[in-house]
Amino acid sequence: MPVAADSGGRWALGFWGELGDRIVGAPSILAADFANLAEDVRRAQRGGAELVHFDAMDNQFVPNLTVGPVVAASLVEAIDLPVDAHLMVDSPDNLIPPFIEAGVASISVQPEAVTHLHRTLTMIRAGGCEAGVALNPTTPPEFIEWALPYLDYVLVMTVNPGFGGQSFIPEMADKVRRLKEMTDLPIQVDGGITAETAPIMVGAGAQVLVAGSAVYKGDAEVEMRKIIDAARGAG
Numbered sequence: 001m002p003v004a005a006d007s008g009g010r011w012a013l014g015f016w017g018e019l020g021d022r023i024v025g026a027p028s029i030l031a032a033d034f035a036n037l038a039e040d041v042r043r044a045q046r047g048g049a050e051l052v053h054f055d056a057m058d059n060q061f062v063p064n065l066t067v068g069p070v071v072a073a074s075l076v077e078a079i080d081l082p083v084d085a086h087l088m089v090d091s092p093d094n095l096i097p098p099f100i101e102a103g104v105a106s107i108s109v110q111p112e113a114v115t116h117l118h119r120t121l122t123m124i125r126a127g128g129c130e131a132g133v134a135l136n137p138t139t140p141p142e143f144i145e146w147a148l149p150y151l152d153y154v155l156v157m158t159v160n161p162g163f164g165g166q167s168f169i170p171e172m173a174d175k176v177r178r179l180k181e182m183t184d185l186p187i188q189v190d191g192g193i194t195a196e197t198a199p200i201m202v203g204a205g206a207q208v209l210v211a212g213s214a215v216y217k218g219d220a221e222v223e224m225r226k227i228i229d230a231a232r233g234a235g
């Protein structure tokens with residue numbers, strides 16, 4: 001059972017611990033209009049989104065720069081969905097307390113960017129958030145085997161992190177299958193997820209589908225709904 005996510009008092013039950021077998025759509029903020037972020041997220045929510053994927057990038061771990069805990073705090077206040085922060089940053093420990101303070105429901109880190117993963121995951125849970133790791137495409141599932149007891153979810157990157165709009169890497173379906181042999185934890189997938197690729201990943205065992213450009217390329221309500229419907233049809 002995960003530690004209750006009570007930061008901000010809004011998501012007291014925890015998103016990942018309550019997920020069960022549900023297939024969930026999670027819009028990534030990266031492709032949204034940052035000047036109208038909350039409104040873009042609400043459009044995706046009307047299309048069935050149940051979690052917001054918050055891409056934090058530092059221009060070190062990945063060659064791109066986005067936003068951090070200050071923007072996360074504003075978004076948490078402005079919307080009525082749990083926010084899942086994906087820290088694509090080197091040495092994320094300094095950023096974990098402010099993200100917890102911002103009221104996010106869960107935080108994932110890249111294990112390739114962390115020296116003491118047990119300490120980092122423990123810090124996330126101790127702050128009342130659920131804890132995840134995000135695996136780069138070439139990072140093997142076995143890399144996190146000994147971290148599994150300290151995790152609430154695993155994110156499989158289906159592109160190299162850093163940018164939206166990249167091509168889905170189909171071999172990542174095998175990685176999801178391998179992870180499902182190792183653990184019952186929910187698997188999230190992120191990168192190149194569309195109404196065409198989502199069913200492939202759900203078929204492999206993924207439950208939470210992060211999608212950016214495919215959602216915000218048009219009417220986010222319509223596009224989010226298409227991805228969720230396609231994914232649930234494959235479930």
Ligand SMILES: O=C(CO)[C@@H](O)[C@H](O)COP(=O)(O)O
Nearest residue numbers: 030161162164165192212213
């Ligand atoms: O973290 C990342 C990329 O690093 C993702 O969250 C992308 O933002 C997903 O965007 P699309 O691949 O769906 O455009």
